[in-house]
Amino acid sequence: MPTIPEDQRAAIIEAMLADDGPPSHRALAEQFGVSKGTIYNVARDAGLSHLWEDRTARTEAANASNAARVAEHRQALELESLEAAREILARRFDSHSVVVKTMIGAEVEEVDNGPEDWRNIGQAVSNLTTSATQLARLESDLAGAGQASGILDDIEAGLREARLRREAASRAGEE
Numbered sequence: 494m495p496t497i498p499e500d501q502r503a504a505i506i507e508a509m510l511a512d513d514g515p516p517s518h519r520a521l522a523e524q525f526g527v528s529k530g531t532i533y534n535v536a537r538d539a540g541l542s543h544l545w546e547d548r549t550a551r552t553e554a555a556n557a558s559n560a561a562r563v564a565e566h567r568q569a570l571e572l573e574s575l576e577a578a579r580e581i582l583a584r585r586f587d588s589h590s591v592v593v594k595t596m597i598g599a600e601v602e603e604v605d606n607g608p609e610d611w612r613n614i615g616q617a618v619s620n621l622t623t624s625a626t627q628l629a630r631l632e633s634d635l636a637g638a639g640q641a642s643g644i645l646d647d648i649e650a651g652l653r654e655a656r657l658r659r660e661a662a663s664r665a666g667e668e
Contacts, residue, residue, distance in 0.1 A: 508524065509521070509535075515541075515544045515545065571625045571628035574625040577621050586605075588604055611659050615655070622649075
């Protein structure tokens, strides 16, 4: 194992003991033209490995903070997906405006939702609930699983009700 000259070792140790805290292992390795392993070894041999413990703790705290922020964001997305699905379901029987071209221009007509609209609404709600379910599965803390499950049950009941109404409307149209 090649050794580094004592004057270089002393310079590395001096840099480790800088007043503003030690630079990273990578920065020291680049500064002195040695490997990170050499920096680790010099620190260990000089009894200075503890200098990076605070930085490790700060990194762990930052990682925990980032994980909490990501979990909050994931939960917000999940709730937004479910709320969007509820809103879509609440308006599934509303009419909507369409532009109809005529010989003299265009007219706007109000039309009721029909089978194609209901199919599109069903697909949108299905996509939203699938996204919400996948986000809930990613969540490692199962504390909110009951609430998410209840919301999904409500949406499923709404879809079932919409299908029954659609079928009833279809039967009424056939008679």
